Amino acid sequence: MxxxxxxxxxxxxxxxxxxxxxxxxxxxxxxxxxxxxxxxxxxxxxxxxxxxxxxxxxxxxxxxxxxxxxxxxxxxxxxxxxxxxxxxxxxxxxxxxxxxxxxxxxxxxxxxxxxxxxxxxxxxxxxxxxxxxxxxxxxxxxxxxxxxxxxxxxxxxxxxxxxxxxxxxxxxxxxxxxxxxxxxIVKEPFDRAKAAAREQVSVLQGFRQLSGIRELTALFAVTFLIQFAMMSPMTLIPLYVQELHGTTENLAFFAGFVGSVTGLSNLVASPLLGRLSDRIGAERVLGCALLGAALAFIPQALAGTVWQLLAARFLLGVFLGGLIPAVNALIRKYTPDGMESRAYSFNTSTLSLGNMIGPITGGALSGWIGIQGLFILSGVLLLANAAWVWQSLLRKRPVRSKA
Known part of the structure; x- marks a missing residue:
């Protein structure tokens, strides 16, 4: 192997x-x-x-x-x-x-x-x-x-x-x-002498340098909004399932199923869409998946039964399966040599930020707009991010791949 x-x-x-x-x-x-x-x-x-x-x-x-x-x-x-x-x-x-x-x-x-x-x-x-x-x-x-x-x-x-x-x-x-x-077992061809010879910059300077690359800024925003959109309604989904189900019978089962079905379809779709991005380009997969994920929040807000909600959540997971691999591949493409780990770490920080802010914001807004409103808000934010990605990565396909 x-x-x-x-x-x-x-x-x-x-x-x-x-x-x-x-x-x-x-x-x-x-x-x-x-x-x-x-x-x-x-x-x-x-x-x-x-x-x-x-x-x-x-x-x-x-x-x-x-x-x-x-x-x-x-x-x-x-x-x-x-x-x-x-x-x-x-x-x-x-x-x-x-x-x-x-x-x-x-x-x-x-x-x-x-x-x-x-x-x-x-x-x-x-x-x-x-x-x-x-x-x-x-x-x-x-x-x-x-x-x-x-x-x-x-x-x-x-x-x-x-x-x-x-x-x-x-x-x-x-x-x-x-x-x-x-x-x-894991091997890494890392040249420490070459790394030591590079100019060493602080975390803040590194962030300024990377955030100055508009493609990376758009990709970090995708990661944050994915987590925000996923986590903001998460604590309210059991109540939404109860409302749609109309009874307490098997409620815990359906609530757990709705919560996990997105991950199941994501698990299946990630390698397949990752392979597709090798053929047609990660930018195209990212653009289509981001648009599809945004639109997949709409039927969740309009669901009339638990099964409709399950289908919409499954569809969302398919599109999410194309987002994270495409983001990671494009971060590697647009990051200057020698700063790859730092770029992925900043991306992980934006993911953690989405995990923190999403549930807090969802809980705060749920009293005014309800969980249906949170689904619509998530879709709108992802649509805005899709426009940003189109402007940064798709409208003018950049020739360079490294800064």
Whole structure:
């Protein structure tokens, strides 16, 4: 097997385990706070659960660009191993938490040392042949999506069989094993002498330099708006399903199905649309997928039954499957040599920002416009972003691919 394919296989499993570990606590976090950490007031449990879950994204948003700068200086594999082994230890320590503060601080520490995903993408982008870039980006994306989908399911299943604390120990062990595989199998042709000879700029200077490239600014906006559009109605979807379903029978099943069906279609579509972008160009796939995703929010707002909502959410996932791989491939195309890791880290920061702002904004606006209004708002924002992408990347196809 060619080395780039070995890298892709190992890092696919790494992405899966990292994202599964991040989302595995969703089904039992409130129960862990109640039965193991001693909270009794339901309102207090809800507040702590929200803060603890968000803590990871807050610190990740702040520290990702710093790790990206170091990755461009010392190598992506080194940053990948730092993050993988570090998260394995922190995840295991979560099983020893005795107060909510312990769990919050560990989640924030986890976000601080995270960076496995952007380092993986940067490493894949630097080792994959250009004519297979779309396929590789789509495949690596499917690993993260699979972890995000199956993480809550696995967490809920394990909570009923082995208890809460052992889940953290098991997840830490899996992350450690994935990092060991990366240590011995993943190869990166990184020239440290060449990297050291480049002008070293600060995180702020790097951001100014990259944000001055209009194509990258448009791509960062796509990442932010994807997460914002996905997360803003997320906490309200169970209520929307209840309204459409009209009964409490099998309500939890349908609510979970609606929440996961987008990820399932995304998982299937990502490698296929990534392969298509290798043939027709990532810009075209991005433009069509962005327009399709924007329009797919409209039938969600107009749904009259749960099955109509499921179909619309499935369609949305298909278009989302073309967005992230295309964005990652184009970031590699328009980023100056030696700044790839930093660009992917800034992109991860915008993703974390969307994860933070989306639910807050959705909750704040839901009282005025309802969940249907949130779907329409998300569609309008993505349409505006599609116009921006068309102006920046499609109207005048640039000749250059590197600054």
């Amino acid at each position: 060619e080395q780039w394919k070995k890298n892709l296989v190992v890092l696919w499993f790494g992405q899966f385990l990292v994202m599964a570990g991040m989302t595995m606590i969703i089904p039992f976090l409130s129960l862990y706070l109640q039965f193991d950490l001693g909270l009794t007031d339901q309102h207090e449990i809800g507040i702590w659960a929200g803060i603890i879950f968000a803590g990871n994204f807050v610190t990740s948003f702040i520290f990702q660009p710093i790790w990206g700068r170091l990755a461009d200086r010392y190598g992506r594999k080194m940053m990948l191993l730092r993050s993988g082994f570090g998260m394995a230890v922190v995840m295991a320590l979560m099983g020893f938490a005795t107060t909510p503060w312990h769990l919050l601080l560990l989640r924030m520490l986890n976000g601080t040392i995270s960076g496995f995903n952007p380092a993986s993408i940067a490493l894949i982008s630097s080792t994959t042949p250009k004519n297979r870039m779309g396929f590789a980006m789509g495949t690596i994306q499917s690993g993260g999506i699979a972890g995000t989908i199956l993480g809550p399911f696995i967490g809920g299943l394990l909570a009923d069989t082995i208890g809460f604390r052992p889940i953290f120990y098991l997840t830490g062990a899996f992350l450690f094993a994935a990092s060991l595989l990366a240590l011995f």
